[in-house]
């Protein structure tokens with residue numbers, strides 16, 4: 607994969623932007639927006655959607671930049687991350703800290719004033735969950751880091767739902783469960799083909815601590831759990847036939863990847879599984895949204 611390297615002319619703003627992991631945050635924000643749309647029977651107030659989206663995106667970007675700040679030394683020894691501005695660039699630690707604090711603080715202020723206090727507190731807790739509990743405490747300590755830390759990545763639909771309703775009911779918790787169960791197969795697919803880098807960086811990821819075969823088995827195990835969680839929105843009448851049809855197709859392909867990886871490992875297959883995991887989550891949430899609006903279109 608081509609990596610973007612920091613050029614000498616790249617400004618501090620551009621370097622900070624890259625630290626915010628824009629592509630990961632885009633999918634995170636997408637799942638939050640779907641949470642907002644599902645929370646209203648018809649359309650939620652669009653100004654509220656806009657404020658909540660901007661607020662959550664700013665805090666998520668600040669959390670990602672803070673993660674890069676903490677992991678500067680680890681990122682320097684991994685091929686995937688050594689082109690980050692924290693390693694190759696001119697941005698200083700103080701600049702990252704100030705910009706991350708400013709951007710995150712602005713996001714929280716928007717959520718507090720223009721959305722509601724519940725969403726602000728939950729987003730702050732999500733920030734702490736990813737930037738501190740996952741990055742600082744769990745990641746260097748246990749191979750269960752991403753299983754527990756995955757709770758932060760699973761929060762955005764709950765944040766979106768809380769933004770519109772000021773409340774949390776079982777529906778957003780089902781969306782939480784789906785992303786929570788999706789995170790281990792998503793990450794372990796990558797960790798399998800990057801295991802040597804994680805080993806060199808001294809990080810106790812599952813393929814490093816328990817080996818490749820054990821990780822492949824657990825990837826398959828979590829894929830079964832994931833499939834079960836994706837059926838819950840249909841089982842509870844939160845979503846209809848269109849959703850469950852899409853989910854079953856997406857699930858069948860994920861399972862085929864997980865079984866193939868379990869039976870016969872190759873780096874190429876692990877890379878494909880990782881890429882598919884991202885497509886899968888985006889499509890699953892898109893299906894939830896379409897399913898929500900189909901009755902309104904008279905379908």
Ligand code: HEM
Nearest residue numbers: 629630633634637686752755756759760785789793796884
């Ligand atoms: C603890 C939870 C998670 C871990 C450990 C994790 C890990 C990773 C890693 C290491 C990458 C980098 C791949 C690369 O550089 O080639 C990645 C990419 C990605 N992740 Fe995750 N992830 C997590 C949660 C999430 C969540 C919750 C989402 C979205 C809802 C997400 C969406 C993505 C996307 C879209 C990419 C691709 C980024 C790109 O193409 O540059 N991840 N993930």
Ligand SMILES: CC(C)=CCC/C(C)=C/CC/C(C)=C/COP(=O)(O)OP(=O)(O)O
Nearest residue numbers: 630662665666669670673732733736758759
């Ligand atoms: C709303 C809000 C505050 C959300 C925060 C949640 C958040 C930003 C989750 C991101 C998940 C993510 C980028 C994991 C990457 O793993 P890693 O950090 O181990 O990857 P790396 O090796 O690329 O740094």
